[in-house]
Amino acid sequence: MKCRKCGAAAALELRRHNAAFCAPDFLEFFRNQVREAIRRYRMFTREERVLVAVSGGKDSLALWDVLIDEGYDTTGLYLDLGIFDYSVESKAKCQAFAARRSVPLVISTVADEVGAPVPVIKQVTRRPACSGCGLSKRYLMNRVALDLGMPVVATGHNLDDEAATLFGSVMHWQMEALPRQSPALAATHPRLARRVKPLYRLSERETAAYAFLRRIDYIVEECPFAVGATSIAHKQVLDRMEDGAPGAKHNFLFGFLEKARPVFERAEGVELHECARCGQVTSGTVCAFCKLSDQVKRARA
Amino acid sequence: MKCRKCGAAAALELRRHNAAFCAPDFLEFFRNQVREAIRRYRMFTREERVLVAVSGGKDSLALWDVLIDEGYDTTGLYLDLGIFDYSVESKAKCQAFAARRSVPLVISTVADEVGAPVPVIKQVTRRPACSGCGLSKRYLMNRVALDLGMPVVATGHNLDDEAATLFGSVMHWQMEALPRQSPALAATHPRLARRVKPLYRLSERETAAYAFLRRIDYIVEECPFAVGATSIAHKQVLDRMEDGAPGAKHNFLFGFLEKARPVFERAEGVELHECARCGQVTSGTVCAFCKLSDQVKRARA
Numbered sequence: 014m015k016c017r018k019c020g021a022a023a024a025l026e027l028r029r030h031n032a033a034f035c036a037p038d039f040l041e042f043f044r045n046q047v048r049e050a051i052r053r054y055r056m057f058t059r060e061e062r063v064l065v066a067v068s069g070g071k072d073s074l075a076l077w078d079v080l081i082d083e084g085y086d087t088t089g090l091y092l093d094l095g096i097f098d099y100s101v102e103s104k105a106k107c108q109a110f111a112a113r114r115s116v117p118l119v120i121s122t123v124a125d126e127v128g129a130p131v132p133v134i135k136q137v138t139r140r141p142a143c144s145g146c147g148l149s150k151r152y153l154m155n156r157v158a159l160d161l162g163m164p165v166v167a168t169g170h171n172l173d174d175e176a177a178t179l180f181g182s183v184m185h186w187q188m189e190a191l192p193r194q195s196p197a198l199a200a201t202h203p204r205l206a207r208r209v210k211p212l213y214r215l216s217e218r219e220t221a222a223y224a225f226l227r228r229i230d231y232i233v234e235e236c237p238f239a240v241g242a243t244s245i246a247h248k249q250v251l252d253r254m255e256d257g258a259p260g261a262k263h264n265f266l267f268g269f270l271e272k273a274r275p276v277f278e279r280a281e282g283v284e285l286h287e288c289a290r291c292g293q294v295t296s297g298t299v300c301a302f303c304k305l306s307d308q309v310k311r312a313r314a
Numbered sequence: 315m316k317c318r319k320c321g322a323a324a325a326l327e328l329r330r331h332n333a334a335f336c337a338p339d340f341l342e343f344f345r346n347q348v349r350e351a352i353r354r355y356r357m358f359t360r361e362e363r364v365l366v367a368v369s370g371g372k373d374s375l376a377l378w379d380v381l382i383d384e385g386y387d388t389t390g391l392y393l394d395l396g397i398f399d400y401s402v403e404s405k406a407k408c409q410a411f412a413a414r415r416s417v418p419l420v421i422s423t424v425a426d427e428v429g430a431p432v433p434v435i436k437q438v439t440r441r442p443a444c445s446g447c448g449l450s451k452r453y454l455m456n457r458v459a460l461d462l463g464m465p466v467v468a469t470g471h472n473l474d475d476e477a478a479t480l481f482g483s484v485m486h487w488q489m490e491a492l493p494r495q496s497p498a499l500a501a502t503h504p505r506l507a508r509r510v511k512p513l514y515r516l517s518e519r520e521t522a523a524y525a526f527l528r529r530i531d532y533i534v535e536e537c538p539f540a541v542g543a544t545s546i547a548h549k550q551v552l553d554r555m556e557d558g559a560p561g562a563k564h565n566f567l568f569g570f571l572e573k574a575r576p577v578f579e580r581a582e583g584v585e586l587h588e589c590a591r592c593g594q595v596t597s598g599t600v601c602a603f604c605k606l607s608d609q610v611k612r613a614r615a
Contacts, residue, residue, distance in 0.1 A: 184555070264485070
């Protein structure tokens with residue numbers, strides 16, 4: 014198999030693009046997909062400071078790597094979830110990456126902010142770990158961006174992540190979630206940062222190949238709480254469909270973004286207030302994060 | 315396990331309803347689901363003549379059986395597709411059923427109407443057999459209903475069929491097909507019969523159990539052209555999801571009907587004309603059926 018661009022021996026076949034690339038041309042293809050994502054959704058400009066949420070995994074470090082090389086003004090944000098060795102190792106990967114590339118990394122610790130790490134939150138709330146964890150991550154990403162005066166948070170969600178989330182929303186027809194599924198969510202309130210996903214055009218296999226070829230040292234293990242998550246079951250369904258029809262995931266996600274999402278966008282927006290406790294944005298009086306941290310603190314007292 | 319209604323030994327467990335039934339109470343549950351479907355979508359009244367499209371399979375014969383017992387004025391319609399032994403046997407099952415129940419059965423033969431049976435249509439058009447077959451069936455069902463002065467055609471589509479069709483439409487975000495996915499399509503033109511699916515609330519397993527308990531003699535084999543159809547692959551995906559979460563199919567289809575379908579219904583309807591050749595309804599000048607039969611006749615000449 015030969016590289017589509019230069020005709021040299023190909024290192025990677027991309028069936029859904031009916032193409033193969035040598036290593037240098039694959040890296041360029043990858044960067045072009047990120048450029049196209051940023052351009053198409055006007056995610057951010059070179060004049061804006063971008064907060065890149067990094068977990069230590071391949072996707073978010075690949076994203077940070079591309080954005081640095083493209084000359085964007087980035088700061089990393091690592092959220093320490095306190096999930097045993099997984100958190101210790103993933104934090105070390107982020108710190109090593111930041112040191113090697115001489116870029117700033119901010120660390121925020123869930124145990125300090127909520128009152129307990131994710132495993133204890135799980136016990137106190139008696140809900141799946143991903144529930145309190147996801148809530149805390151979304152809250153802290155936004156608050157850190159505001160505190161640092163950064164208008165936009167970029168996350169490493171890839172095509173497979175987005176297709177799996179969409180699949181879950183569609184199987185239950187979650188009419189609140191569907192219009193919010195987008196590679197870019199605008200800041201609809203002065204105390205909300207823009208949220209963007211510059212890797213939404215790239216598959217998990219492609220981000221893994223990029224990280225490998227760029228010799229990025231990332232944590233390979235999945236979060237121990239992810240075992241048995243429905244998002245993983247949904248990924249397996251989509252993987253099987255992709256095997257049968259290359260491009261199935263791409264068509265599912267992109268067809269939604271182009272054709273169906275506009276239909277779901279409700280004319281009337283949700284009314285947003287500032288939380289009476291912390292001042293962050295909420296649709297209620299006290300935000301879900303403050304309620305969670307109250308619950309955790311009461312249980313530990 | 316005990317019957318939810320009478321406490322006797324259960325014959326059938328319905329996990330998605332978290333219930334089990336003895337044979338008589340299951341039959342009553344089944345009839346109640348059909349009654350609920352007819353009521354909810356005002357499918358037809360006892361004063362209307364109903365054309366029941368029967369294939370000889372379990373679903374359509376179970377449907378006909380219930381409607382006869384409920385006292386509706388039904389006529390069966392068997393479309394002879396000319397698919398080798400499959401058609402010979404399925405026709406015989408329909409004729410035997412009609413004779414046993416003393417109800418009228420109309421037979422329309424695709425080879426007479428289109429100029430060739432389905433296997434030849436497949437060859438001539440070089441398209442999947444299901445393409446020309448589905449087109450011919452929809453056309454002939456409507457024309458026979460009009461010719462007989464019957465306002466409504468009922469088909470045996472069950473919950474699994476409807477969920478699989480919806481799944482295919484969603485994976486490709488077919489924006490034309492999505493608003494048309496419904497248990498009841500109104501007659502939007504004087505030359506269109508209403509189309510209804512009174513079994514949409516019942517799973518394939520439930521229609522099989524009904525047919526078994528009612529000793530209905532149906533054709534067990536699938537159409538030979540159905541092998542490898544994407545609808546079957548989609549059913550397998552949904553079956554796996556149902557295994558993991560009983561009710562998944564139900565929630566997917568019913569959630570769509572309740573929450574999402576209204577969003578897809580376009581304000582502007584398609585403009586309908588009468589075909590210049592046959593007078594049946596089409597969105598063009600000459601309808602797809604007339605074009606198909608022209609193509610077949612030219613090829614055979």
